[in-house]
Amino acid sequence: MLLQQLVNGVMLGSTYALIAIGYTLVFGVLHLVHLAHGEVFMIGAFIGLYVVLWTGAGVIPALIGALLGTALLGMLIELVAFRPIRARGGHFLAPMISTIGVGIVLQEVTTRLFGGELVGFPHRLEPVTFRLGPVAVTSVQLLILGVALVLMVTLHLFVARTRLGMAMRATAESLLTARLLGINTSRIILLTFAIASGLGGVAGVLVGLSFNAISPFMGVDMGVKGLAIMLIGGLGNIHGAMVGGMILGVIEVLSVAYLASSYRDAFAFAMMIAILLFRPQGLFGSAQSVEARV
């Protein structure tokens, strides 16, 4: 029973991790929270749904559609709501505040276009249940875990091994120095938004598949959870976000199984506040990096 819950928790956590990575990537490079990221995630779910509904295609095209669509959306957000503000200077929180505006617009436009009700995801993927000893895993869960893992490994390799990834790390370290070294930081920031948003969009489809319900309002809850995970993992720490996502997923599933299920969402925030109070650098960060970033 416990083992089963752990497996379910890891499945849920892997989608959380994908969202949190998006936050942490943007934070790493710009030291700002992208508050419309939850809405990007929601749009990803809708793109995936409509790819399936209109073309009758399977899950994989839906994932690719959501990935590309939200990556474009992310770049658009950067160009419209971040870049002009950065160019003019001003209060350092101004770009973050403008993303609140972007999030509100995205949510209302989606509500107007598709209605405010919960929409089910048509099951193209036949849910087959595999039994591994005492643990039962459905094919949907396997797909979620597989996609999340592939994306995380790819991201890790990209950041750690490629030239562009190195440029991204340099930009995160210091925007000014990276620019002096000849890195086109504007392009790196744009790329960061594309990657972050694309991952969020894929997470949207995965969550849509696993809960079989999407709505224009799903982004707010998930967005705040993603923020909580980013904090747990340490701001700007990609691997921290991966582990943090898993931790939160497992905690939530366990709390539903053994404690009051209706308060499951409050656990994420309670944990987040505890982390902020006692270890603001996250579980894996060092205190020094926080000082430099706040």
Place this chain on the structure above:
Amino acid sequence: MIDQYAESVLIFLGINTVLALSLSLPVSAGLLSLGQGGFMAIGAYTSAALTTWYGVPFPLALAAGALLAAVAGLAVGFPALRIKGVYLLILTMGFGEIVRIFFLNFEPTGAASGLGGIPQATTPLGVAVTVAVLLLFFLQLRRSRIGRAIEALREDELAAELMGVGLTRLKLAVFAVGALIAGVGGALYAHYALFIDSAQFGFHRSAEIFIIVLLGGMGSFWGAVAGAVAVTLLPEILRVIQEWRMTFFGTLLVAMMIWRPWGLIGRPRPVLIPRTPGA
């Protein structure tokens, strides 16, 4: 007498002003909060429960709701002593969500089906008096020692502390009084809407209050008043805006951050805060 429509517009104008003032106090000390909706919910639910179930007179119930919100404000203010900027925004957002989820699941106040049958007690006169008292308070505050200490705190925390400003007490007080005012706004709202549920006090409410203050300008409390007037009256004047209300204000917020980050009221100040820390 004024007709029903004008009355409702005026009452919402008043309530929005109260809410905007509740945020403008912590903002004037440099403490941004995205959780005012949570304090508002505490004020609304507490006062509504008292008047609806126990027949407590409205002013007493309002005071009780506001006090409870202030207690919550103290609880949130404590972490605010240690963190700032991005962290504080996220923390207050998390607090707002916790309050929403609490009322969504709290059976005695109706959980997901909400709390209805609240007696109508909010009158235009009551709202007007509340706003007048608050404006007087802010006017006095600005001229006082505490008002100058708050301004110093916003401009430079370290320098303020060196000048003898007690950061701990000031920050806590600012947060608690802001929460108290938000609780008053919540109580006024509940006794006009007559039905409340947790969804009315979610992130959207907090973001709306935030937008009001930012549109008006973070510099002074007059900005908050101007923001409340703009956000309440514009949708009434222009039908188009009414239909796409949040889209309009969301876009406006982005545009303001680009071209007029200091708000409708006021003027650009020399930037004392580093633009991008770490850059």
